[in-house]
Amino acid sequence: MIWLRYAYVALALFLATVILSPLQIIALWRGWTLARKMPRYWHMVACFVLGIRIHVHGAIETRRPLMLSANHTSWLDIIVLGRVADVAFIAKSEVRSWPIFGVFARLQNSVFIERADKRGTGRQVNSIAERMAAGEIIILFPEGTTSDGNRLLPLKYSLFGAASSAVPYSPDGTVHVQPVAVAYTGIQGMPMGRFMRPVVAWPGDVGMLPSLAGVIRARALDVDVCFGESVTFTADTKRKEAAAEVEGRMRTLLADRLSGR
Template identity: 45%
Template sequence: MFSTFRFVIAILVIALYTLPLMVVQEIALRTPLLSDRIVPRLWHRLTLRMLGVRVRMEGSPAKDRPLMIVANHVSWLDILVLGSLDGVHFIAKSEMRKWPILGTFARQQRSVFVERERRRSSPEQAREIAERLADGDPMVLFAEGTTGDGNRVLPFKSTLFGAAQLALASDRADSVTLQPVALIYVRKGGLRLDRRERAAISWIGDTDLLPNLITLWHSRPIDIAVRYGDPIPFLAKGDRKTVTREAEAQVRAMLTAGLRGTEI
């Protein structure tokens, strides 16, 4: 009963600071007075703290631009986790537009919404991502195309990696840097997660957001490690499928190492 009461209070507090921050972000998007990357990062950090999620960064994000961060995907929490660490923008599924709060913030964070099931729209979507990369915006791609159970990496889809090559057509860069990142769900309540527990707090398939949020709340504190891999230069004449496999191999190796007991 007390835990439920605290959950309701936490959601109310999040709602209280979300509205004014959205207003500030709209001002940042419409005027040059404020960077449009500050408010989303602040909101992500505040919300992770309210939900009892602790993040540990291992390694460092590449400073090179254009930059595409290529990560595995476990939960909607991944967006808050990566958004709390750096001024990044997301390549998100189109359904996210309709999500309460997160959908609005995704739009305000200038996410690119893609329809992965519609292959005919892929070239147009790739061009939009390419333009953002060429402008210097670091973009996050969840390359599996869906969420997994946190215990393994699903095969990476190479389609949107083509955006990296298109970015080079602008002649504003000689190469695009791809940086593999592994999101590792390590502990809940101070104890290491086993495979079943990790799968239970992941967000797979058509699971509704609220039940998953409640599960995460009862699992707090949750410790998540973010491991940055070695940057991969992607040249104009590079092979899309080759760099996709290289990025996938790095993420898989980092996830496996983290799950085998490497301390964070």
């Protein structure tokens, strides 16, 4: 029976991709704002066929420019957050060349960062800042890697440079960085403890297909997405202090949700 489920998921995602991709390509080519919204429909289909139930706590900040700072457990985070809001992701440059996922990342108009290109850092940061100033919600995974889902890894504060760089582009001289916690809390209707959370976690030594197969076998997952209070960046903001404040709020959000508080 599991093979039937594999086939069902594969067929559903294939059809969604075939139908939506041409529309997204045209929207990107024409520069339509529809390009920001189209990926959400694909993520809706993916969440449905994978059996992902999303529980949202709090609300997305209404002020702009806005960056969401989220913890990173798995490739599932992208599907979950992409289902919740019309967003664009910051991704490392090598994702661009990944099979399947690289194509999806480009179709979602992700921002690709070349970490080794120190000379191009300013240009890359300014690109993010311009898109935020244009009203796009940008999602940053500041841990810089994936965790086991049970804790928040130390954040790389340098990644918040894009928020600081976006300040001059903002009409009121402020940029808002909102902490977000993505917590995997249930599997097949039962609470997911710390020992079951690796089912959804995607450590670097596990391939994409084995990870996807594990999620398909799980059949039903509950995910809590928690939005915290934003931290405001201005021209006078000290980046490290503001980033530390974001980190503290993320840590509290995640710990509270995983403990059921």
